Amino acid sequence: MRVRLRGINTVRAKLADGTEKVYHYHRATGTKLVGEPGTPEFIRSFQDAVRSTALARSEGTVEWLIWQYRESRAWTELAAKTRESAAYDLKACEERWGSTLLTIVENPRSRPAFLKWHDTLAEKHPKAADAKLGRLARVFAWGVDRGHIRHNPVANFERAYRSDRAEMIWMPEHVAAFEAVASPEIRLAMMLALHTGQRQVDLLTLPWSAWDGTAVTVRSQSKSRRLVYVPATRALKAALDAAPRRATTILVAPRGAAWRKRRFHELWSESFAASKIAEDLHFHDLRGTAVTMLAEAGCTVPEIATITGHSQAHAQKILDRYLARTRTLAESAIAKLDEHRRNRNLQNALQNGGGAKG
Structure with missing residues (x-):
């Protein structure tokens, strides 16, 4: 047409x-x-x-500054997926603040208005509110750096969404329960995540050319675009060697086509529901689980960070939380064992007509 x-x-x-x-x-x-x-x-x-x-x-307004930012290297160097979500956030910023003069923005007294907008959005969608104001803050920071404005009124702000999943780890019993009900395609995805510690977006697009028979080479789609070389465990090598090559990507949907993100999420969620795992575990938590597996194998924190792509500080944080959790589980297990033994001794004493022994 x-x-x-x-x-x-x-x-x-x-x-x-x-x-x-x-x-x-x-x-x-x-x-x-x-x-x-x-x-x-x-x-x-x-x-x-x-x-x-x-x-x-629109010169001299927030809309003009956003457009200038989107034509800069700071924007073009973002990963394609990051630009997609950022464009969505900036559209919301333009709708609310586009006509606002930059002379008003750079006045420190404008800060309460931006924070009030953020707080209003956060009442229903705290994570989205943080993303929108955070993206606008980046535009203002770029504007300050380029001399378009003199002050960034939201250079820092209190986040509404807090999610610390450092302690969320897939235990062996969780993995076993999940694999018992998952399809072969989903099980292979879990295997890759557990044994490489890479992000879902990188694994779903990982081509067979990344597997040389002994190691997986992953080009991260994060803004760092770093290349990660992950030697395969025996279990991962066996799984990849046995996996049929039905597409250019290692991970494929049941019909043999490359995964669409939404479809993968649907089937993963269905498998998780069928596993009846009580804990609120996500696919992303497999990255933290990989950290703990490497640590248990004797790897140092720098070695772990080299493989998984975490910062050393975050890898250490995961390990600290994991150790605290396993200590709690161990203490709970011993308490249950003691209670079991006490009840058994009491039962034996009652049957024999004697007193209970501690």
Whole structure:
């Protein structure tokens, strides 16, 4: 379907050889448009002219600053998935603050207004509220650095969403219960996560070319884009060697196609529900579990961080929480054992007609 663009002037001119040449201009700016009408090149040229008009009209506002930021290297260097979520957050910021003058923003007294907006959003969606104000804070920080504003009113703020899952670890009984009900495709995903400690997004797109028979090489899709080399355990090697190669990616959906994130989440959730695991464990918690497995194998914190991609501080935090939890479990187990023995002795004493022994 051909899109009819408005605001275009068409000019016809006769050339020296008598032929007629047609030129197209963006009416508001007088910008000459390139390409033939209806072609992608022409539409891009028109959109660029429209954007330049909007930029000129919004100069000195938050909307203008956001647009400038989105044309900077700070934006283009973000991972594609990060840009996608950031664009969604910035759209909400534009809708609320787009017309606000930068002279108002840079006044320290503007801070309460931004915090009130954040608090209102956080009443229903605390995590989303943090993401939106956090993204706007990055734009303001970029604006300060580039000299567009003198002060960032939300350089720091109290987060509404708090989630510390450092102590959430998949215990052996959890893994066994999950694998008992999961499909082969889901079980392989768990195996890769447990034995490499990598993020879900990296594992779902991991190609077979990343597996050389002895190790997995992962290019992280996080902003660091770091390359991680993970030698395979015997269990992981056996699983990968036995896995059928039905697509370019190692992990595939039941029908053999690469996973779509939503579909993977659905099947993973179904398997988790069927496992009847009482704890609130997530796929992401397998990364922390991998940290503990490596530690139990004798790896140092720097060695663990090299494989999983955690910072050394966060890896240590996971281990500290894990050790605290296992100590609690051990104490609970001993208490139950003592209670069992006491009850058994009491029962024997009653049967024999004698006194109970401690």
